[in-house]
Amino acid sequence: MTAKSAKPDSKLIDDCFILDKDRLPHQEAIGILKARVHPITGTEQVPLAEACGRFLAEPIVSPRPIPAHDNAAVDGYAFASSDYDAAKGAAFRVIGEAAAGHPFQGSLLSGGAVRIFTGAVVPAGLDTIAMQEDVRVEEREGARGRPCRRDLKAGANRRLAGEDTQPGETLVAAGARLRPQDIASAAATGLGAVHCHAPLKVAVFSTGDEILRPGEAFVDGKVYDANAPMLHGLIRAAGAEAVDLGVLPDTRESVVGALSEASHSFNVIVISGGASQGQEDHVVASIDALGQRHLWQIAIKPGRPMSFGQIGDCVVLGLPGNPVAVFVCFLMYVRPVLTRLAGGVWPEPTRFPVPAAFTQRKKLGRREFWRAKLIRKDGRLLVDKFPRDGSGLISSLREADGFIEVAEDVDEIRIGDVVDFIPFSEFGLDQR
Ligand SMILES: Nc1nc2c(c(=O)[nH]1)N[C@H]1C(S)=C(S)[C@@H](COP(=O)(O)OP(=O)(O)OC[C@H]3O[C@@H](n4cnc5c(N)ncnc54)[C@H](O)[C@@H]3O)O[C@H]1N2
Numbered sequence: 530m531t532a533k534s535a536k537p538d539s540k541l542i543d544d545c546f547i548l549d550k551d552r553l554p555h556q557e558a559i560g561i562l563k564a565r566v567h568p569i570t571g572t573e574q575v576p577l578a579e580a581c582g583r584f585l586a587e588p589i590v591s592p593r594p595i596p597a598h599d600n601a602a603v604d605g606y607a608f609a610s611s612d613y614d615a616a617k618g619a620a621f622r623v624i625g626e627a628a629a630g631h632p633f634q635g636s637l638l639s640g641g642a643v644r645i646f647t648g649a650v651v652p653a654g655l656d657t658i659a660m661q662e663d664v665r666v667e668e669r670e671g672a673r674g675r676p677c678r679r680d681l682k683a684g685a686n687r688r689l690a691g692e693d694t695q696p697g698e699t700l701v702a703a704g705a706r707l708r709p710q711d712i713a714s715a716a717a718t719g720l721g722a723v724h725c726h727a728p729l730k731v732a733v734f735s736t737g738d739e740i741l742r743p744g745e746a747f748v749d750g751k752v753y754d755a756n757a758p759m760l761h762g763l764i765r766a767a768g769a770e771a772v773d774l775g776v777l778p779d780t781r782e783s784v785v786g787a788l789s790e791a792s793h794s795f796n797v798i799v800i801s802g803g804a805s806q807g808q809e810d811h812v813v814a815s816i817d818a819l820g821q822r823h824l825w826q827i828a829i830k831p832g833r834p835m836s837f838g839q840i841g842d843c844v845v846l847g848l849p850g851n852p853v854a855v856f857v858c859f860l861m862y863v864r865p866v867l868t869r870l871a872g873g874v875w876p877e878p879t880r881f882p883v884p885a886a887f888t889q890r891k892k893l894g895r896r897e898f899w900r901a902k903l904i905r906k907d908g909r910l911l912v913d914k915f916p917r918d919g920s921g922l923i924s925s926l927r928e929a930d931g932f933i934e935v936a937e938d939v940d941e942i943r944i945g946d947v948v949d950f951i952p953f954s955e956f957g958l959d960q961r
């Protein structure tokens with residue numbers, strides 16, 4: 530991997546990214562977003578069964594030890610280790626029974642054992658359980674004896690009260706997005722509901738006179754709207770509610786009117802297309818007219834003309850029209866913004882170091898996100914770059930396993946260089 534200091538590259542005069550040095554570096558853009566957004570939704574009690582995927586407003590703290598009692602890990606016989614000789618094994622007289630939900634009720638005698646089943650409370654005074662497969666049943670002097678094997682450790686097959694969770698322990702921190710295993714943890718403490726942030730309401734617009742809605746009859750010269758349905762899925766995967774408000778024509782009045790109206794009823798507006806400075810691009814000018822713009826043009830590829838601002842309390846994220854740019858901008862910028870606004874902790878995807886299976890030059894001074902696939906070669910895991918970079922190639926998104934993130938100061942990746950690979954699963958998008 531070759532790293533150089535950023536400098537203008539006169540060879541690339543026809544490159545529309547020539548002015549990247551004047552644009553905001555990725556980390557500065559992240560800094561602006563982080564500084565500007567904070568949780569904005571209300572909070573509510575949510576029944577556990579409905580809480581998966583919600584952002585937690587208050588930590589989940591266990592009111593009790595889990596398990597609540599010492600209990601049997603196996604079906605067998607419980608006895609006191611003080612009555613047992615590990616060198617010889619032992620024979621016990623069975624004096625009663627303990628089943629899950631039905632504790633032993635009798636009183637214990639020295640040398641007595643209790644027939645016990647998995648999950649049953651271990652009777653007070655007993656501490657060790659012999660698995661029934663390790664026990665031989667005998668009739669001796671009229672009573673049923675249970676000689677059990679040698680070498681059992683004191684405490685064997687007993688699950689201790691509190692070994693999973695201690696009372697007062699924080700199980701899930703505020704700001705976490707609840708997963709099924711977190712729900713199990715809360716449920717095990719007896720909590721019926723948890724305190725969560727209300728979901729964020731996000732409006733989605735597409736713009737462009739060329740855009741047709743999927744399902745409509747094709748018209749020459751038009752393009753079906755791939756962005757709004759994709760954004761819908763991405764927003765839902767990020768834990769927010771999405772409402773698709775349709776396609777706006779390329780006029781200033783329609784964009785200003787639609788943004789203004791939506792800003793009154795949504796927490797966030799995500800709009801794709803019309804993001805740059807052509808005469809048909811109205812998003813940035815509309816944000817300027819209606820509110821404040823905090824960011825526009827990032828030194829990245831793809832996705833450079835992304836914008837971020839606010840109209841009143843409504844956050845507006847303007848994404849470029851190219852679907853690959855929408856995908857990249859959403860995962861790298863919009864998703865963390867939505868997470869934070871919804872009460873979550875700013876998510877940082879893990880970058881996995883993986884050797885490159887390809888050689889590729891790159892322009893200095895901007896960060897690039899390359900679509901990539903994991904491959905196996907001679908038993909090693911490598912990452913291969915999708916051969917074409919076009920920002921309209923939805924096929925590349927469909928086939929990729931993730932992004933390779935290439936820093937501003939790198940001008941070439943060579944075969945064998947270790948690169949930063951971000952699998953799409955890091956963004957909550959499942960692998961097929
Ligand atoms: N002279 C320049 N031209 C362009 C530049 C530049 O710097 N100078 N930047 C290029 C880059 S990079 C991008 S990204 C785009 C950004 O353009 P806009 O956000 O203004 O996007 P549009 O022109 O509206 O659309 C771009 C492209 O995407 C298609 N599109 C738009 N919406 C959808 C949709 N909902 N579903 C599917 N496809 C969509 C649209 O038809 C265009 O092909 O500008 C470059 N040009």
Ligand code: MOO
Nearest residue numbers: 831832851854920
């Ligand atoms: O950077 Mo554009 O965002 O090529 O699609």
